[in-house]
Amino acid sequence: MKYFNPANLAIIACPGGEVFADEVNSHLRHKYRHSREQTVSEFSKRYNISDEQALLQIDLINKMVTRGPGSQSGTCKNGEQRFKVPVKFTVFANKEIKAEILESIRGKDVYIFQDVENRYPVNFSSGVVSDLSINDHLMTTFVTVDAARQAGAERITLVIPNYPYARQHKAKGREGLTASRIGKIFESLGVNHIITLDIHSRDIINALDKMRLENLHASYQIIQALSKLNGILNDDFVVVSPDTGAVDRNKFYASALKKPLALLYKERDYSKISKDASQTNISQVRLLGNVKDKTVFMADDILGTGGTLIKGMKLLKENGARKIICAISLPLFSGDAISHFDEAYAEGLFYRIIGTNAVYQEEVLNREWYLNVSISKLFAHVISRLHQNQSVSSLLDNAQIINKLLSQTVVPEPQNELPFVQNET
Numbered sequence: 186m187k188y189f190n191p192a193n194l195a196i197i198a199c200p201g202g203e204v205f206a207d208e209v210n211s212h213l214r215h216k217y218r219h220s221r222e223q224t225v226s227e228f229s230k231r232y233n234i235s236d237e238q239a240l241l242q243i244d245l246i247n248k249m250v251t252r253g254p255g256s257q258s259g260t261c262k263n264g265e266q267r268f269k270v271p272v273k274f275t276v277f278a279n280k281e282i283k284a285e286i287l288e289s290i291r292g293k294d295v296y297i298f299q300d301v302e303n304r305y306p307v308n309f310s311s312g313v314v315s316d317l318s319i320n321d322h323l324m325t326t327f328v329t330v331d332a333a334r335q336a337g338a339e340r341i342t343l344v345i346p347n348y349p350y351a352r353q354h355k356a357k358g359r360e361g362l363t364a365s366r367i368g369k370i371f372e373s374l375g376v377n378h379i380i381t382l383d384i385h386s387r388d389i390i391n392a393l394d395k396m397r398l399e400n401l402h403a404s405y406q407i408i409q410a411l412s413k414l415n416g417i418l419n420d421d422f423v424v425v426s427p428d429t430g431a432v433d434r435n436k437f438y439a440s441a442l443k444k445p446l447a448l449l450y451k452e453r454d455y456s457k458i459s460k461d462a463s464q465t466n467i468s469q470v471r472l473l474g475n476v477k478d479k480t481v482f483m484a485d486d487i488l489g490t491g492g493t494l495i496k497g498m499k500l501l502k503e504n505g506a507r508k509i510i511c512a513i514s515l516p517l518f519s520g521d522a523i524s525h526f527d528e529a530y531a532e533g534l535f536y537r538i539i540g541t542n543a544v545y546q547e548e549v550l551n552r553e554w555y556l557n558v559s560i561s562k563l564f565a566h567v568i569s570r571l572h573q574n575q576s577v578s579s580l581l582d583n584a585q586i587i588n589k590l591l592s593q594t595v596v597p598e599p600q601n602e603l604p605f606v607q608n609e610t
């Protein structure tokens with residue numbers, strides 16, 4: 186009989202990451218509740234006792250097994266685990282930030298959640314705080330990690346679906362290597378592990394010394410949403426990479442969906458800064474491949490100002506694309522990007538944008554053109570496996586479950602050969 190008691194698992198939500206942490210927390214509780222119910226039922230059958238008696242026995246065994254450091258678990262009345270640890274977050278008058286953990290986490294396996302791109306008002310213990318920048322959220326992460334380390338956490342995992350400063354992963358001229366330096370800071374503060382989503386570049390992972398990084402993908406959730414769009418996968422369909430950096434991601438989708446791949450080649454003028462989708466520093470975009478009369482699917486990691494997608498979609502339309510659907514792992518919608526997409530949609534430039542809940546959003550959720558997919562359950566599964574020191578590889582490679590999903594959906598064989606193939610780098 187297998188029942189795992191996650192008494193040492195603790196969740197800390199930074200104010201920016203609270204919504205996501207609560208969703209993941211609720212999946213974890215559901216998962217353990219289910220496993221507990223199954224064990225109780227097996228136990229009562231095997232020893233011919235009532236469920237109540239079985240529950241008492243299991244609780245007793247768990248108490249004996251988990252006695253020792255970290256065993257002061259937040260168990261609720263009904264025997265369920267309470268993973269979330271209360272933290273007092275304060276912003277002082279000079280905008281310094283403090284985190285104080287309000288209950289013992291000594292010896293615990295701690296998961297700290299943060300969404301550095303959360304632009305909405307968030308709850309601090311001192312009241313609701315608006316206008317936090319990515320740097321404020323980052324500083325909040327630093328002080329929280331440090332507080333957890335000082336409080337004796339055994340292992341700290343940072344759950345940060347949107348890795349901060351990820352686009353500063355390579356240095357040209359006298360620039361810094363900020364993305365990997367942020368990783369080094371996390372490492373030096375005592376973070377053992379990071380769980381993130383669709384990280385912008387593997388350079389960041391390669392620069393880390395001891396800290397492990399799990400890079401998750403939302404491809405299953407995205408293809409699931411795509412397959413629900415009324416018969417769309419039966420259209421004459423082509424996957425288009427929005428730039429050369431996105432080729433591997435789109436090659437994955439093309440091969441999973443058994444569709445051809447085309448490519449947009451994008452150049453930026455780095456003497457300028459993109460202000461928004463209409464004043465972007467993208468100087469030119471070219472298309473390699475054929476999109477005439479086809480439904481186009483285009484996947485990118487980040488939607489910032491929206492310049493990349495809107496410029497790309499215009500070119501695809503000029504080249505005869507019939508319908509365009511985009512998928513974004515990290516939908517930042519910086520500045521007034523949402524209104525630029527409203528305009529583009531009104532002009533008939535695209536059909537749908539699929540985004541994940543890796544970045545907290547409110548305004549875009551009610552748009553007809555926007556489909557929100559949840560990655561909370563995926564993160565809960567990964568956390569549960571890591572906590573039990575089990576392999577997560579089957580959760581990192583979605584190819585098998587996508588195949589299974591598509592076998593239940595009718596997807597015709599490809600019409601053309603792949604026009605563009607590139608080896609993995």
Ligand code: R5P
Nearest residue numbers: 430487488489490491492493
């Ligand atoms: C760039 O290489 C990234 O993958 C995204 O394409 C880019 O960050 C999107 O930014 P924006 O929406 O501002 O064009």
